[in-house]
Amino acid sequence: MKPRVAFFDFASCEGCQLQIANLEEEVLDLISIVDLVSFREVMKEHSDEYDIAIIEGSIMRPIDEERLRKIRSRAKILVALGACACIGGVNKIRNQWTPDNVKKEVYKDADIDDNDYFDVFETKAVNEVVPVDAYIHGCPIDRDEFKKVVTAVAMGKKPDIPTYPVCVECKKNENECLFEQGKFCIGPITRAGCGAICPTNGSPCEGCRGILKKPQVECVMDILKRYDLTYDEMKRRCTMYNYNEEEGC
Amino acid sequence: MSKDVSINVHHLTRVEGHGNIVLDVEKGEIQKIQWQVPEAPRFFEAMLRGRHYDELRAITSRICGICSIGHSLASLKATEDALDVKISEQSDMLRHLAINAENMQSHILHVGYLVAPDLFGVGSVFPLAGSNHHEELLKIVKLHRISNYMSDLICGRTTHPIRLVVGGFSMVPKEKELLKLKEELTGIIEPTKEIAEVILSVADKLPNFTRETEYIGLKSDKEYALYDGDIASTDTGVFKDSHNYKEIMQEFVVPQSTAKYAKHNRESYMAGALARFNLNSDQLHPLAKEVANMFKLKAVCYNPFMNNISQVVEFVHNIEDSIMWIDKLVENGIKDEKPVSVKLKEGRGVGVVEVPRGILLHDYTIDEKGNCVKANCIIPTNQNHANIQLDMEKFVPEILDKSEKEIELNLEMLVRAYDPCISCSTHYLDVKFV
Numbered sequence: 001m002k003p004r005v006a007f008f009d010f011a012s013c014e015g016c017q018l019q020i021a022n023l024e025e026e027v028l029d030l031i032s033i034v035d036l037v038s039f040r041e042v043m044k045e046h047s048d049e050y051d052i053a054i055i056e057g058s059i060m061r062p063i064d065e066e067r068l069r070k071i072r073s074r075a076k077i078l079v080a081l082g083a084c085a086c087i088g089g090v091n092k093i094r095n096q097w098t099p100d101n102v103k104k105e106v107y108k109d110a111d112i113d114d115n116d117y118f119d120v121f122e123t124k125a126v127n128e129v130v131p132v133d134a135y136i137h138g139c140p141i142d143r144d145e146f147k148k149v150v151t152a153v154a155m156g157k158k159p160d161i162p163t164y165p166v167c168v169e170c171k172k173n174e175n176e177c178l179f180e181q182g183k184f185c186i187g188p189i190t191r192a193g194c195g196a197i198c199p200t201n202g203s204p205c206e207g208c209r210g211i212l213k214k215p216q217v218e219c220v221m222d223i224l225k226r227y228d229l230t231y232d233e234m235k236r237r238c239t240m241y242n243y244n245e246e247e248g249c
Numbered sequence: 250m251s252k253d254v255s256i257n258v259h260h261l262t263r264v265e266g267h268g269n270i271v272l273d274v275e276k277g278e279i280q281k282i283q284w285q286v287p288e289a290p291r292f293f294e295a296m297l298r299g300r301h302y303d304e305l306r307a308i309t310s311r312i313c314g315i316c317s318i319g320h321s322l323a324s325l326k327a328t329e330d331a332l333d334v335k336i337s338e339q340s341d342m343l344r345h346l347a348i349n350a351e352n353m354q355s356h357i358l359h360v361g362y363l364v365a366p367d368l369f370g371v372g373s374v375f376p377l378a379g380s381n382h383h384e385e386l387l388k389i390v391k392l393h394r395i396s397n398y399m400s401d402l403i404c405g406r407t408t409h410p411i412r413l414v415v416g417g418f419s420m421v422p423k424e425k426e427l428l429k430l431k432e433e434l435t436g437i438i439e440p441t442k443e444i445a446e447v448i449l450s451v452a453d454k455l456p457n458f459t460r461e462t463e464y465i466g467l468k469s470d471k472e473y474a475l476y477d478g479d480i481a482s483t484d485t486g487v488f489k490d491s492h493n494y495k496e497i498m499q500e501f502v503v504p505q506s507t508a509k510y511a512k513h514n515r516e517s518y519m520a521g522a523l524a525r526f527n528l529n530s531d532q533l534h535p536l537a538k539e540v541a542n543m544f545k546l547k548a549v550c551y552n553p554f555m556n557n558i559s560q561v562v563e564f565v566h567n568i569e570d571s572i573m574w575i576d577k578l579v580e581n582g583i584k585d586e587k588p589v590s591v592k593l594k595e596g597r598g599v600g601v602v603e604v605p606r607g608i609l610l611h612d613y614t615i616d617e618k619g620n621c622v623k624a625n626c627i628i629p630t631n632q633n634h635a636n637i638q639l640d641m642e643k644f645v646p647e648i649l650d651k652s653e654k655e656i657e658l659n660l661e662m663l664v665r666a667y668d669p670c671i672s673c674s675t676h677y678l679d680v681k682f683v
Contacts, residue, residue: 011289014265015314015408021358022407024394025387028378036375042362043373044262060289090311093296102295107502117287117507140314140408201405201412202419206307240304 003154006038006050007081008071010057010064011091011123015140016082017041017056023143030147034154052077052153058084058091059124063116072130077153080126081146083139083241087210088125090139092243095122134159139208139241142194162192165212166205170196178204179227186237188223189215207241252277254649256657263363263373265315265670266630270660272645282645284638284664286506297624302328302591302615303415309611309626310409313670315358318351318404319604320611321413322476323626326600327611328415332591332619339586340417341476345574347403347413348476348602349567354396354407355605356522356560356567359668360448361389364557367662368451385447388440392564395433399571402426416588424583431575434568438536441568445540445561452544452558455666456659459551460643462636463515464524465497467603473525473532473566475603481528483549484514491599494610498627510635511627517635520607521667522559523550534573537566553640554666560605593619606630606670630670637667 007017021042023030037047053075059065072078083089094102099120103112112118126132136149152159162168166187170177178185178199187196187205191212198205224231254274261268269285293312297305306324310317322344329336336344362374369382377386397407402422404410412418422430467478468487480488480497488497500509512518526533530541530548541547541562546555597614607629614623640663648659 009267011291013311013314013317015311015317018314018358018408021362021393022397024390024397027390031375031378039373040260040262041265042263043375044366045372046262057289060291064289090296090308091291093300093308094292097295102292105295105298106290106292115504118290120290139311140406197406198411203405203411203414240308 002033002035003051004037004047004049005034005052005054005150006036006047006071006075007041007054007056008038008067009041010055010068010085011060012057012082012084014041014056016084016136016138019141019143019146023147026147030150033151048074050075052079054079054081055085055126056081058088059126059129060091060120061116062119062121065129068126068129077133078126078130079134079136079149079153080132081136082141083137083208083210085126086135086137087242088123088244089208089241091123092125092241093239095243096239135161137161137191137209138194142197145193163212163214164192165215166190166192166194166196166199166209168192169194170199172196173200175199179223184229184233184237186234188220189234189238207238211238211242252649254653254656256653256660258657258661261661261664263366264665264668265313268664268669270641270657270664272656272660274645274649277649279645282638282641283505284634284641286508286634288507290507294624294626297613297621300621302332302613302619302621305613305621305624306413306415307409312626312628314408315355315670316351316604316606316609317409318347318400318407318413319602319609321404321410322348323600323602323604323609323611325413325415326602327598327613328600328615329598330600331596331598331613331615332415332594333596334416334589334591336417336589337586339421339578339581339584342574342578343403343418343421344413345476346571347400347410348604349571349574350396350399350403350407352475352605353564353567354393354400355668356564357389357392357396359605360557360560360564361393361444363668364662364665365389365448367658367665368448368454385444388444392437392441392444395437398433399430402430414588416591417586418588421583421585424579427575427579427583431572434572434575438568441565442540445543445565448558448561449543455554455557456644456648456662457552458554458640458644458647458663460553460640461551462639463513463518464527464549465513465518465520465632466524466528466608467601468528473529473534473570475525478601478603480601480608482513482518483524483527491601491610492597494599494601494612494627498610498632500627500631506634508628508634509631510638511632512635517639518632519553519636519667520629520632521556522563522605523553523556524607525603526550526559526562533562533566534569536569537562540565553636553663556666556668560668593617604629606668607632628670630667633667633669637664637669
């Protein structure tokens with residue numbers, strides 16, 4: 001029997017789910033190996049019986065947390081889809097302020113105290129609320145990696161996610177190092193798997209796939225020294241996707 | 250009539266983001282009609298505080314996965330306005346291509362994948378695979394694929410573009426890539442016409458509903474405005490001073506929605522493809538005009554369901570427009586330009602573009618160190634929420650004789666016609682409850 005797959009979205013831009021539509025003709029291959037039973041963005045049908053739940057987005061509110069726990073209790077396997085779900089992503093930028101501070105900045109004096117819709121806590125990644133079985137990193141996710149991870153999970157295997165930096169893929173693409181062009185790139189400490197798509201298009205890596213658990217600290221310090229750059233600047237650049245991530249930077 | 254109707258569509262499907270429709274009718278009397286937006290607020294404008302000017306585009310692109318190219322362009326235009334950066338003619342032409350590409354991929358996704366199932370009486374596009382509409386489905390997928398290929402080529406990636414940077418492009422396409430793109434675009438003209446014919450054959454499923462309202466979008470002397478132009482209204486004409494946009498786009502908050510509502514000359518207005526068509530239909534390219542005629546679409550059209558058809562018309566226009574820009578670029582010769590360099594200065598900048606769902610505006614204040622101190626974004630879907638609500642209030646009494654299931658479907662189709670992008674619309678700032 002084909003595994004039953006359901007998609008759910010929380011605080012996000014829904015761009016990662018869009019990558020499923022962007023598989024184009026291959027979507028038809030995808031639905032030949034799994035049964036899509038819930039995918040609100042593109043289908044009306046919905047079922048609460050599923051084997052694999054794929055979660056996009058960060059968790060912002062008690063009502064979201066409750067919904068996520070329910071999904072976890074129904075799913076055999078839970079997959080985090082994209083940076084917002086895997087590491088919190090840009091949604092965590094606001095964690096440098098308290099929820100009250102950003103609410104005040106945004107809603108001013110509006111009376112929203114007893115309204116569940118507006119009741120936010122600090123942004124959480126999915127694994128800060130429930131256990132996660134597999135991760136599909138990136139902002140947005142890479143379509144090929146999505147296919148690989150879903151195929152692995154559907155076959156009961158552990159997906160193979162790179163533990164080396166973006167630089168490895170960047171070198172393979174024969175790009176000139178962006179530090180040579182005077183740009184500040186955090187590819188040396190960021191998890192690969194994207195094919196170094198940003199540097200290959202002339203823009204620095206911003207760390208959307210997360211900071212490596214064991215970065216090559218000596219190499220990184222060497223780069224900073226060679227190009228006369230500061231560790232503080234590197235740390236600051238990490239905050240776009242990896243706010244509060246102590247490991248690595 | 251004395252019937253009871255109770256509809257509660259919790260998390261409407263086949264739209265971007267979370268929206269609910271609530272309808273309560275007791276003994277033929279309407280007790281409650283409400284369009285609710287419970288999407289989690291994301292506080293983008295608060296997050297931009299203190300960020301360096303060269304990060305604003307990348308962060309605001311993440312407001313919306315579908316219109317990330319449009320957010321990027323609005324962001325760049327606002328940043329460049331604040332810092333007095335003038336981009337090259339080539340960058341300007343490439344940005345026109347970028348906005349056409351996004352409009353195409355978003356419109357075909359909406360009409361082909363999200364709206365078509367209603368017209369064919371199915372719950373999603375998936376049942377169309379293997380059905381007697383299989384061939385049409387493959388054509389739609391092809392149009393979607395070519396649109397994304399164009400976005401990839403110009404922007405480096407279709408969702409969250411990479412090459413769009415302050416001052417121009419981090420990398421430009423090669424001449425032979427553009428010529429290949431032209432060949433692909435020319436190749437989809439026929440299939441696009443065929444899909445338009447298919448939609449025409451089921452277009453009678455779109456309800457014949459009208460409500461007079463105001464339409465707001467960009468307007469330009471030069472072209473059918475998408476990348477550039479002045480804010481304009483079908484009620485009050487052209488407004489030249491985009492820095493004072495708050496006079497036109499007056500946002501307010503209602504408790505049933507984490508997204509703002511907006512109004513101008515009336516209680517509500519509409520933005521999007523139909524608004525653009527109503528303002529600028531004379532400036533469409535020839536084939537697009539032909540397709541509009543095919544559907545008997547004429548300005549000013551007050552039927553919101555015709556927004557779907559306006560998107561089909563614009564899709565054709567975008568193909569024609571893109572071919573025109575490619576020809577110009579190739580004629581001028583593609584130069585391997587670097588982005589224009591930036592001199593830091595204090596300033597405020599406003600950037601306005603048309604994105605698939607309507608007029609989009611970013612407003613930044615940048616300090617002398619190049620950091621953002623204040624930001625505001627006006628999102629198309631926010632501008633439509635009030636109009637959706639008022640449409641529902643007029644529409645429901647007109648369809649109360651239908652079955653509950655049909656009423657529900659009709660209301661879903663109404664919201665879907667606006668192609669709402671709800672994640673986008675809950676980004677928030679500077680608001681008051683009414």
